[in-house]
Amino acid sequence: MVVAGVDLGTECVKTVVVDGDGKIVGRATVPTRGYFQDCFQEATGTALQEAKVPAAQLAAVCATGFAASCVPIASQALSETLCHARGAWHTVKKEMTVVDIGGRDPKVIHVDARGAVTASRSVRKCAVGIGTFLMFASRHLDVHPTRLMDLATSAAKAAPVGSYCSVFSEVEVIELLRQGSTAGEIALGCMISIADRILEIDHLENPIYITGGVCEYFPGVVKALAERSALSVEILPEPILAGAFGAALYALDQARG
Amino acid sequence: MPTVNRPSRSAEATFRSSARLKELMAAHFTGVDRAAREKSAPVAWCTSVGPVELLRALGYQVFFPENHGALLGASRVAGEVMGRAHALGYSPDICSYLTSDIGAYLARKSPLTRYGLSGAPRPDLLLYSTNQCREVRDWFEFYGREWNLPVVGVTSFRDLGEVEDSHVEAITRQLEGLIPALEAVAGRRLDAPALEQAVERSRTCSDLWRDCLNSSASRPAPLSFFDATIQMGPAVVLRGTAEACDYYRLLKAELSERVTAGAGAPHRERFRLYWDGMPIWGRLRDLSTLFASLGTSVVASTYCNSWVFDALDPRDPLRSMARASLELFIARAEGPKQRYLERMAHEFSVDGLVFHDARTCPNNSNVRFGLAQRLRRASHVPVLVLDGDLNDLRCFSDEQARTNIEAFVEQLEGAVPATAGGGHG
Known part of the structure; x- marks a missing residue:
């Protein structure tokens, strides 16, 4: 038996396929863009490919996340609170x-x-939009998001980014650049701000x-x-x-x- | 585990009394409007938990701007008009009833057009009490300046621990001090038996309304918080009148029938919740259907109990009005508030408490000084906090609220995972 869980988030859509013992046999993460239904198809198709099972063999599908309602084949939908807790507890x-x-x-x-x-x-x-804020910050620092961490690691000190609001924080990033802070200091400041x-x-x-x-x-x-x-x-x-x-x-x- | 279904309205209750409620509210609005236009009676605006009995005894027709604010929120006209008040210097961070109402006045819009009114009836006098917040005074003073009208009121105590005789005495003196101004506009002297009658009717209305609310201590609860926000109309706008008392006798009888028949509102009641804080007027229906679809009944609230005045006593009208105005939940300190909520949670056998943190209503948002956490620790009752607002839906996220409510109901189910093997392979 195989089943799938799908987490449709605002930044990524993730699908995990598990076997009858709860062991992960397929997984995929795709960036969220356009319609959630398309992202779901792409992520689930890739995860099923890894699991080497056709979609028709899925005994159940549980959807969670921002766009859980966009999974037409879901047999149930649950909150991300419950699903993250379950995923974490299963491991720990x-x-x-x-x-x-x-x-x-x-x-x-x-x-x-x-x-x-x-x-x-x-x-x-x-204060919502925390992950999305880091993506925006990367744009203003002119680096790919995956480089933001390297930049932060290279900094000896953080430039303070303190607004509650991610939009205001974005403006703070621009202001810090104007004042001459390094990209690394700002990247580290962004991480601390989220913490x-x-x-x-x-x-x-x-x-x-x-x-x-x-x-x-x-x-x-x-x-x-x-x-x-x-x-x-x-x-x-x-x-x-x-x-x-x-x-x-x-x-x-x-x-x- | 529940599948999260699309909310269905069919899961909620309907009330036979509602037909009479609609008539009564329509008669109220048209009656005040007629008096204002024809000058057949003095017209006053009064704050919702203000000293309305003085106005009734002097023959005033009374309009309640907070009720208008709620209508602006429920009809979602608020969102179209608040910006007009912001542009006048009334911040988006202050009471959105105030900004909705002043914005509606400036934009010449009102949901009262459905009753044939062009807008809120113009008063001869405005009467406030700051027992709930300072905003009501600022709100009324806008109109006082706009129309060059007398604005009078009571500057009350707030954050009271125990209500002491000295507090009651001070408010009683202020009430006495209002009488000459109210008499001058009414053109008549205050008649003691008339005041006693108004206080007696307010007390009767209060007792009957409390009985209606308390019927939801039954399982299943016949009256939900969402229904009660509509049913409380007469307790707010007709307090001190015989009509309000008659209405709640009718509603009480219907609720008794529902209790006997085991009819719940909503029909399915797996969990019972308590609501603290303001309603989110523009999402009342959506939230009602969402909770109903989750088999969860919001059975009681602080808000609807705000029009229960146990202290009112026709034998000592002014002093009892003063005490009633000070004993209100909203005027109290954190200690009495916590004790009240613990008592209500027990009496209504709730499985959890929902706190609405209304962005523009700090005085009626009770999570800002750690109360929710203290309550959770003391009573072990699960707590959910919803960010939102009474009227400004820009402060409310449908998606975030839905996710949090669904997660809270899942939490109440106390789901314990089955033990599957495997994991990250």
């Missing part, structure tokens, strides 16, 4: 705080020892596990989060896939009845 299997940092609104999710979500809180509306916004969402308790695409491409955010909170912060394996993996596990539950 202990009480923890999951911090999901994706393209839109990061979340702090408290999970008990049984894997149940006991509380969750997302960033307030005027600070996350620390404001809710009280964090050890152990902390990070999921979502931001830590996959910008691990400097996690480093800043650990330094500024003085807490132990770990990144889950394949963090960008945590939501889709959790969704796939729920699909498996459903297929098993």
Whole structure:
């Protein structure tokens, strides 16, 4: 038996295919552009190719994320809170705080020892767009987003980027460039800014596990989060896939009845 | 686990009494408007939890601008007109009832046209109490300047721990001080029996309205928060009148029938929630259907209980009005607020609390000083915070709210993962 979980986010669409034992046998991540339905087809087609199974053999499909409603073949749709918690708990299997940092609104999710979500809180509306902000910052710094981390690592000090609002922060980046800050200092400032916004969402308790695409491409955010909170912060394996993996596990539950 | 279905309105209740409610509200609006146009009675604007009984006793027809603000929000006219008030210097960060109402006045738009009115009826006097916020005074003073009218009111205490006799005395003195101005515009003296009657009717209305709200302590709850925001109309705009009392007798009887029949609103009640803070007027229907589709009933609220005045006593009208105005939840400090919410959560057997953090209404957003976290720790009741606003939908994200509500209901289900093997291969 194979099932799929699909996480349709504002920056990437991710599909994970798991077998009857919950083992990942196919995965794909495609950038979000145009219609979500097309991204879903592309990501799921690639993941099924890796799994070497046709779509018709999918016993269940669980969708999650911003555009979960855009998966016509979904047998269920669940919130990303639940799916990220499930994906993380499946790997860690202990009480923890999951911090999901994706393209839109990061979340702090408290999970008990049984894997149940006991509380969750997302960033307030005027501070959304965190992952997307890093993409915009890359444009202003004239580097590909994947280079932003190298730039930040090269900086000896951070240029302060402090606005709640990602649009205001973007203006701050331009202003810092005008004032002569280096691209590296600004890149590091952006990562620290995101860490600070996350620390404001809710009280964090050890152990902390990070999921979502931001830590996959910008691990400097996690480093800043650990330094500024003085807490132990770990990144889950394949963090960008945590939501889709959790969704796939729920699909498996459903297929098993 | 639930599949997240498209919300369906069929999951919600309808009320037989609503036909009478519509008649009553229409008669209220047209009655005040007629008095304003024909000068057949003095007309006053009053804040929603202000000292309306004084106005009733002096024969005023009374209009409530906050009710107009809610109508502007629910009809989504607010979004079209608020910018007019912003341009006049009324910030987008202050009360969006105020900016909606002043914007509507400037744009000459009003949902009251459905009742045949051209807009809010023009008053002869404006009467406020700052027991809920300072904005109401600024709001009324705009019109006082615009129309050169008297603006009078009570400058109240806020953030009260215990309501002391000295507080009550001070507000009583202010109420007494208002009487000459109210009499001058009305052209008559305040009649003591008339005031006692108005206070008695307000108290009766309050008691009946509380009985209606308390019917939702039953399982399933016959009246949801979303229904109650509509049903509370007479408790707001007709407080102190016999008509309001008659209406709530009718509604109470219908709710009793629903309790006996086990009819819930919504029909399916897997979970029961409490709502604290303002309604999100422009999304009332959407949120109602979303919660209903998730089998979740919002059974009680701080907001709808704001028109329950236990202290009112016709034997001591002014002093009891003063005490009632100070005992309101919105006028209290964090300690009494937490105790109130804990009591309500217990009495209504709720599975969780929803706090609406309304961007432009800090005085009625109770999550800004750690109350939600303290409550969660003390009572172990799960808490959800929704960012939004009463009228300014630019402060509300449909997608973020939907995701958070769905996640909260999933949390209430207490889903414990089945133990599948495997993982990252």
